[in-house]
Amino acid sequence: MGIDVKGQVALVTGANRGIGRAIVDSLIAHGAAKVYAAVRDVASAAPLVAAHGSRIVPLELDLQQPATILAAARTASDVTIVINNAGVLRTATALDAGAIEALAYEIEVNVNGLLRMAQAFAPVLKKNGGGAFGQLNSVASVKAFPGFSTYCASKAAAYSLTQSLRELLAEQGTHVLSIHPGPIATDMANDAGLAEIAEPASLVGEGIVAALKAGDFHLWPDTMAKQVGGAYADFARNVVEASGGE
Numbered sequence: 001m002g003i004d005v006k007g008q009v010a011l012v013t014g015a016n017r018g019i020g021r022a023i024v025d026s027l028i029a030h031g032a033a034k035v036y037a038a039v040r041d042v043a044s045a046a047p048l049v050a051a052h053g054s055r056i057v058p059l060e061l062d063l064q065q066p067a068t069i070l071a072a073a074r075t076a077s078d079v080t081i082v083i084n085n086a087g088v089l090r091t092a093t094a095l096d097a098g099a100i101e102a103l104a105y106e107i108e109v110n111v112n113g114l115l116r117m118a119q120a121f122a123p124v125l126k127k128n129g130g131g132a133f134g135q136l137n138s139v140a141s142v143k144a145f146p147g148f149s150t151y152c153a154s155k156a157a158a159y160s161l162t163q164s165l166r167e168l169l170a171e172q173g174t175h176v177l178s179i180h181p182g183p184i185a186t187d188m189a190n191d192a193g194l195a196e197i198a199e200p201a202s203l204v205g206e207g208i209v210a211a212l213k214a215g216d217f218h219l220w221p222d223t224m225a226k227q228v229g230g231a232y233a234d235f236a237r238n239v240v241e242a243s244g245g246e
Protein backbone atom coordinates (compact mmCIF):
# COMPACT_ATOMS: atom_id res chain seq x y z
CA MET A 1 0.00 0.00 0.00
CA GLY A 2 1.47 3.36 -1.01
CA ILE A 3 2.03 6.35 1.26
CA ASP A 4 1.67 9.97 0.15
CA VAL A 5 4.22 12.06 2.07
CA LYS A 6 1.78 14.98 2.16
CA GLY A 7 0.84 15.66 5.77
CA GLN A 8 3.19 12.96 7.14
CA VAL A 9 5.75 13.40 9.90
CA ALA A 10 9.17 12.15 8.79
CA LEU A 11 12.58 11.57 10.37
CA VAL A 12 15.79 11.45 8.31
CA THR A 13 19.17 10.43 9.74
CA GLY A 14 22.26 12.22 8.39
CA ALA A 15 19.89 15.02 7.33
CA ASN A 16 22.48 17.81 7.39
CA ARG A 17 24.32 17.11 4.12
CA GLY A 18 24.54 15.00 0.98
CA ILE A 19 21.69 12.65 0.18
CA GLY A 20 20.04 13.22 3.57
CA ARG A 21 19.70 16.92 2.92
CA ALA A 22 18.13 16.21 -0.51
CA ILE A 23 15.67 13.76 1.06
CA VAL A 24 14.53 16.42 3.53
CA ASP A 25 14.14 18.95 0.70
CA SER A 26 11.95 16.53 -1.28
CA LEU A 27 9.82 15.54 1.71
CA ILE A 28 9.15 19.20 2.49
CA ALA A 29 8.52 20.07 -1.19
CA HIS A 30 5.91 17.31 -1.38
CA GLY A 31 4.02 18.50 1.69
CA ALA A 32 5.41 16.69 4.73
CA ALA A 33 3.97 18.36 7.83
CA LYS A 34 7.21 18.05 9.80
CA VAL A 35 10.66 16.55 9.30
CA TYR A 36 12.89 15.63 12.21
CA ALA A 37 16.42 16.36 10.97
CA ALA A 38 18.32 13.70 12.92
CA VAL A 39 21.98 14.71 13.02
CA ARG A 40 25.08 14.19 15.14
CA ASP A 41 25.55 17.91 15.70
CA VAL A 42 22.24 19.80 15.95
CA ALA A 43 23.97 23.03 14.86
CA SER A 44 24.59 21.41 11.45
CA ALA A 45 20.81 21.41 10.81
CA ALA A 46 20.65 25.23 10.96
CA PRO A 47 20.69 25.65 7.13
CA LEU A 48 17.69 23.31 6.88
CA VAL A 49 15.77 25.38 9.43
CA ALA A 50 16.77 28.54 7.53
CA ALA A 51 15.47 27.03 4.28
CA HIS A 52 12.24 25.43 5.53
CA GLY A 53 11.38 27.09 8.84
CA SER A 54 9.47 25.47 11.67
CA ARG A 55 8.62 22.32 9.70
CA ILE A 56 12.23 21.23 10.41
CA VAL A 57 12.90 19.95 13.93
CA PRO A 58 16.61 19.27 14.56
CA LEU A 59 17.26 16.24 16.73
CA GLU A 60 20.51 14.75 18.02
CA LEU A 61 21.11 11.21 16.75
CA ASP A 62 24.37 9.29 16.39
CA LEU A 63 24.05 5.76 14.98
CA GLN A 64 27.02 4.71 17.13
CA GLN A 65 25.35 5.93 20.33
CA PRO A 66 22.26 3.84 21.06
CA ALA A 67 21.09 6.21 23.82
CA THR A 68 20.69 9.04 21.30
CA ILE A 69 18.56 6.79 19.06
CA LEU A 70 16.30 5.78 21.94
CA ALA A 71 15.96 9.41 23.01
CA ALA A 72 15.11 10.45 19.43
CA ALA A 73 12.44 7.74 19.25
CA ARG A 74 10.90 9.11 22.45
CA THR A 75 10.96 12.71 21.15
CA ALA A 76 9.74 11.90 17.63
CA SER A 77 6.72 10.02 18.98
CA ASP A 78 4.50 11.30 16.14
CA VAL A 79 6.73 10.06 13.30
CA THR A 80 5.15 8.08 10.43
CA ILE A 81 8.06 7.87 7.93
CA VAL A 82 11.61 7.02 9.07
CA ILE A 83 14.45 7.19 6.53
CA ASN A 84 17.76 5.79 7.83
CA ASN A 85 20.10 7.59 5.46
CA ALA A 86 23.30 8.14 7.46
CA GLY A 87 26.21 5.95 6.48
CA VAL A 88 30.00 5.79 6.18
CA LEU A 89 32.55 4.60 3.61
CA ARG A 90 36.23 3.77 3.99
CA THR A 91 38.16 3.19 0.77
CA ALA A 92 39.59 -0.16 1.84
CA THR A 93 40.16 -3.08 -0.53
CA ALA A 94 39.79 -6.63 0.78
CA LEU A 95 43.58 -6.97 0.67
CA ASP A 96 44.46 -3.79 2.61
CA ALA A 97 46.03 -4.25 6.03
CA GLY A 98 43.29 -2.04 7.48
CA ALA A 99 40.41 -3.96 5.89
CA ILE A 100 39.20 -5.62 9.09
CA GLU A 101 39.20 -2.35 11.00
CA ALA A 102 37.45 -0.54 8.11
CA LEU A 103 34.81 -3.26 7.92
CA ALA A 104 34.23 -3.17 11.68
CA TYR A 105 33.60 0.59 11.53
CA GLU A 106 31.30 0.30 8.49
CA ILE A 107 29.39 -2.57 10.11
CA GLU A 108 29.03 -0.54 13.30
CA VAL A 109 27.46 2.45 11.51
CA ASN A 110 25.85 0.94 8.38
CA VAL A 111 24.58 -2.33 9.88
CA ASN A 112 24.36 -2.04 13.67
CA GLY A 113 23.02 1.48 13.16
CA LEU A 114 20.22 0.09 10.99
CA LEU A 115 19.36 -2.54 13.60
CA ARG A 116 19.27 0.10 16.34
CA MET A 117 17.04 2.36 14.24
CA ALA A 118 14.63 -0.42 13.30
CA GLN A 119 14.36 -1.67 16.88
CA ALA A 120 13.84 1.82 18.32
CA PHE A 121 11.35 3.08 15.75
CA ALA A 122 9.29 -0.04 14.94
CA PRO A 123 7.10 0.43 18.05
CA VAL A 124 6.63 4.14 17.29
CA LEU A 125 5.59 3.45 13.70
CA LYS A 126 3.25 0.71 14.90
CA LYS A 127 1.59 3.05 17.39
CA ASN A 128 1.13 5.62 14.63
CA GLY A 129 -0.65 3.20 12.28
CA GLY A 130 2.21 1.53 10.38
CA GLY A 131 3.83 4.15 8.19
CA ALA A 132 7.10 3.47 6.40
CA PHE A 133 10.76 2.69 7.13
CA GLY A 134 13.33 3.46 4.42
CA GLN A 135 16.96 2.31 4.40
CA LEU A 136 19.76 3.80 2.27
CA ASN A 137 21.38 0.78 0.70
CA SER A 138 23.32 1.00 -2.60
CA VAL A 139 24.07 -0.64 -5.92
CA ALA A 140 27.03 -1.84 -3.83
CA SER A 141 24.53 -3.98 -1.89
CA VAL A 142 24.22 -6.27 -4.93
CA LYS A 143 27.50 -5.64 -6.82
CA ALA A 144 30.90 -5.41 -5.12
CA PHE A 145 33.45 -2.75 -6.12
CA PRO A 146 36.95 -3.88 -5.04
CA GLY A 147 38.25 -0.34 -4.36
CA PHE A 148 35.88 -0.12 -1.41
CA SER A 149 35.34 -3.82 -0.72
CA THR A 150 34.49 -3.48 2.95
CA TYR A 151 31.86 -0.78 2.36
CA CYS A 152 30.18 -3.06 -0.21
CA ALA A 153 30.14 -5.90 2.32
CA SER A 154 28.48 -3.65 4.90
CA LYS A 155 25.87 -2.48 2.38
CA ALA A 156 25.16 -6.09 1.36
CA ALA A 157 24.57 -6.91 5.02
CA ALA A 158 22.30 -3.88 5.43
CA TYR A 159 20.30 -4.95 2.36
CA SER A 160 19.89 -8.44 3.77
CA LEU A 161 18.53 -6.99 7.01
CA THR A 162 16.25 -4.66 5.03
CA GLN A 163 14.73 -7.71 3.31
CA SER A 164 14.02 -9.30 6.68
CA LEU A 165 12.58 -6.05 8.02
CA ARG A 166 10.24 -5.91 5.01
CA GLU A 167 8.62 -9.16 6.11
CA LEU A 168 8.87 -8.59 9.87
CA LEU A 169 7.38 -5.08 9.81
CA ALA A 170 4.62 -6.05 7.37
CA GLU A 171 2.93 -7.69 10.35
CA GLN A 172 2.39 -4.25 11.91
CA GLY A 173 1.51 -2.54 8.61
CA THR A 174 4.86 -0.74 8.20
CA HIS A 175 6.01 -0.50 4.60
CA VAL A 176 9.78 -0.97 4.10
CA LEU A 177 11.68 0.70 1.25
CA SER A 178 15.20 -0.39 0.19
CA ILE A 179 16.96 2.48 -1.60
CA HIS A 180 19.86 1.62 -3.94
CA PRO A 181 21.62 4.64 -5.46
CA GLY A 182 24.62 4.50 -7.76
CA PRO A 183 27.21 7.33 -7.58
CA ILE A 184 25.54 10.49 -6.19
CA ALA A 185 27.32 13.86 -5.94
CA THR A 186 28.14 14.10 -2.22
CA ASP A 187 31.22 14.16 -0.01
CA MET A 188 31.11 10.36 0.11
CA ALA A 189 31.21 10.00 -3.69
CA ASN A 190 34.08 12.51 -3.81
CA ASP A 191 36.00 10.51 -1.21
CA ALA A 192 35.41 7.33 -3.24
CA GLY A 193 36.75 8.99 -6.41
CA LEU A 194 33.35 8.90 -8.12
CA ALA A 195 32.78 12.63 -8.59
CA GLU A 196 33.01 12.54 -12.39
CA ILE A 197 30.16 10.06 -12.84
CA ALA A 198 28.03 11.16 -9.88
CA GLU A 199 24.46 12.40 -10.38
CA PRO A 200 22.41 14.88 -8.29
CA ALA A 201 21.18 13.90 -4.83
CA SER A 202 17.73 15.25 -5.71
CA LEU A 203 17.20 12.06 -7.78
CA VAL A 204 17.25 10.09 -4.53
CA GLY A 205 14.93 12.47 -2.65
CA GLU A 206 12.38 12.60 -5.45
CA GLY A 207 12.73 8.86 -6.02
CA ILE A 208 11.89 8.14 -2.39
CA VAL A 209 8.73 10.25 -2.51
CA ALA A 210 7.59 8.43 -5.68
CA ALA A 211 8.52 4.96 -4.40
CA LEU A 212 6.64 5.52 -1.13
CA LYS A 213 3.59 6.58 -3.10
CA ALA A 214 3.84 3.51 -5.36
CA GLY A 215 4.42 1.15 -2.41
CA ASP A 216 7.60 -0.24 -4.00
CA PHE A 217 10.21 -2.20 -2.03
CA HIS A 218 13.27 -1.51 -4.22
CA LEU A 219 14.24 1.95 -5.49
CA TRP A 220 16.98 2.39 -8.13
CA PRO A 221 17.03 6.19 -8.51
CA ASP A 222 19.82 7.20 -10.94
CA THR A 223 21.27 6.08 -14.29
CA MET A 224 23.71 3.43 -13.01
CA ALA A 225 21.22 2.24 -10.42
CA LYS A 226 18.49 1.81 -13.04
CA GLN A 227 20.85 -0.36 -15.12
CA VAL A 228 21.70 -2.56 -12.15
CA GLY A 229 18.09 -2.65 -10.95
CA GLY A 230 16.88 -3.57 -14.44
CA ALA A 231 19.27 -6.51 -14.64
CA TYR A 232 18.26 -7.58 -11.11
CA ALA A 233 14.50 -7.12 -11.60
CA ASP A 234 13.56 -10.77 -12.25
CA PHE A 235 15.43 -11.99 -9.18
CA ALA A 236 13.96 -9.17 -7.09
CA ARG A 237 10.39 -9.95 -8.15
CA ASN A 238 10.58 -13.76 -8.21
CA VAL A 239 12.78 -14.36 -5.17
CA VAL A 240 13.27 -11.33 -2.88
CA GLU A 241 9.73 -9.98 -3.09
CA ALA A 242 8.01 -13.32 -3.62
CA SER A 243 7.07 -13.80 0.02
CA GLY A 244 5.63 -11.60 2.75
CA GLY A 245 5.76 -7.83 2.64
CA GLU A 246 3.27 -5.10 3.41
Ligand SMILES: NC(=O)c1ccc[n+]([C@@H]2O[C@H](COP(=O)([O-])OP(=O)(O)OC[C@H]3O[C@@H](n4cnc5c(N)ncnc54)[C@H](OP(=O)(O)O)[C@@H]3O)[C@@H](O)[C@H]2O)c1
Nearest residue numbers: 014018019040062063086087136138181183184186187188
Ligand atom coordinates in the same frame (compact mmCIF):
# COMPACT_ATOMS: atom_id res chain seq x y z
N1 LIG B 1 26.91 9.20 -2.43
C1 LIG B 1 26.77 8.03 -3.03
O1 LIG B 1 27.29 7.84 -4.16
C2 LIG B 1 25.94 6.93 -2.42
C3 LIG B 1 25.54 5.87 -3.24
C4 LIG B 1 24.78 4.85 -2.68
C5 LIG B 1 24.42 4.88 -1.35
N2 LIG B 1 24.82 5.93 -0.57
C6 LIG B 1 24.40 5.92 0.83
O2 LIG B 1 23.59 7.08 1.06
C7 LIG B 1 23.74 7.50 2.41
C8 LIG B 1 24.13 8.96 2.45
O3 LIG B 1 25.36 9.09 1.77
P1 LIG B 1 26.01 10.49 1.36
O4 LIG B 1 26.67 10.30 0.07
O5 LIG B 1 25.01 11.59 1.54
O6 LIG B 1 27.16 10.57 2.50
P2 LIG B 1 27.95 11.83 3.09
O7 LIG B 1 27.90 12.96 2.16
O8 LIG B 1 29.27 11.28 3.50
O9 LIG B 1 27.09 12.17 4.40
C9 LIG B 1 27.01 11.21 5.41
C10 LIG B 1 25.96 11.59 6.42
O10 LIG B 1 25.90 10.56 7.41
C11 LIG B 1 26.12 11.16 8.67
N3 LIG B 1 26.77 10.23 9.59
C12 LIG B 1 27.99 9.64 9.48
N4 LIG B 1 28.22 8.87 10.55
C13 LIG B 1 27.14 8.96 11.35
C14 LIG B 1 26.78 8.39 12.59
N5 LIG B 1 27.60 7.58 13.28
N6 LIG B 1 25.58 8.70 13.12
C15 LIG B 1 24.74 9.54 12.48
N7 LIG B 1 25.02 10.14 11.32
C16 LIG B 1 26.22 9.83 10.76
C17 LIG B 1 26.96 12.39 8.40
O11 LIG B 1 26.89 13.29 9.50
P3 LIG B 1 28.09 14.34 9.82
O12 LIG B 1 27.85 15.54 8.93
O13 LIG B 1 27.89 14.63 11.28
O14 LIG B 1 29.37 13.66 9.51
C18 LIG B 1 26.29 12.89 7.14
O15 LIG B 1 25.10 13.57 7.44
C19 LIG B 1 24.76 6.56 3.04
O16 LIG B 1 24.11 5.53 3.74
C20 LIG B 1 25.52 6.00 1.84
O17 LIG B 1 26.09 4.76 2.12
C21 LIG B 1 25.57 6.95 -1.07
